Amino acid sequence: MNPVSASFAEQRLVLEQWVRFALDRLTNDDLALEIIPGRNHGVWILGHLIASDDDLSLFLGKGPLLFPEYQALFAQGCPCRAAGEYPSPDLLREQWDAVCAKNTRIHAALTDDELDLPHDMVEGNPADDYFGTKARVIMHWHMHQAYEAGQLALLAAKVGKSVL
């Protein structure tokens, strides 16, 4: 019995629904649009979702990145270049599916015992680490992905494809 892990696994699927609710309404042309001029566009947000979903496995000690080159392109704080300078939206959509499948597998294999352990990217004393445990990493990652879904939804609203 791993009730907390099972709850996180179910929540992960709920989270995916929230992302796909916005993403599936946006065409590739929509994704190239900026939400706030000069700050970001849908292609960057989708890439950022992939990069941040991908590195969860490093924090949980569950294997390598699928797309290591995206950490330098799409990690938080990376400059946002013109949409056409990034991989195509079709490729990014496939890669989003791939990181979702990877995280579905990882969540399904979690045990409650490991959730209270320090995460695998702790440097120094775990008590001083911002996230601390693997459980708290999962909570923050789920919140972060929903936060990005909200930004994609604003883009969908901008092109008249979603209520807010």
Add this chain to the structure above:
Amino acid sequence: MNPVSASFAEQRLVLEQWVRFALDRLTNDDLALEIIPGRNHGVWILGHLIASDDDLSLFLGKGPLLFPEYQALFAQGCPCRAAGEYPSPDLLREQWDAVCAKNTRIHAALTDDELDLPHDMVEGNPADDYFGTKARVIMHWHMHQAYEAGQLALLAAKVGKSVL
């Protein structure tokens, strides 16, 4: 022992951090700004966060709304009027604190046994209900609030107060 409830209670505090990260950077003047012209502004998002946080207690069977009048003002799909037509940002900030305190109390008192029960706003057959159980209501509400936090963060980015 209520490990899943305890996990949700901790996640609720994580979620509050995500909202406050953006909200605390925004002045009252910032909140009056539109993110996407003609669609929404920070005052509406803050009111929507209050209304949606408040009605969690109805779904969990944990007591009445604190601000019932906000359901018609700030529920999903309500038209967004000019920011000056809504309660003041200072009042909304206080009311956000009040719904957070209410939900901290509600989360602290949850038991795992009740999480798998149908939520209290089910009409008809629970198996046909979109959310179904109280656990799934909590997951969706947490995702939703983080989704709105992402939109507030875009406003913070628009006024140069946040990275994305």
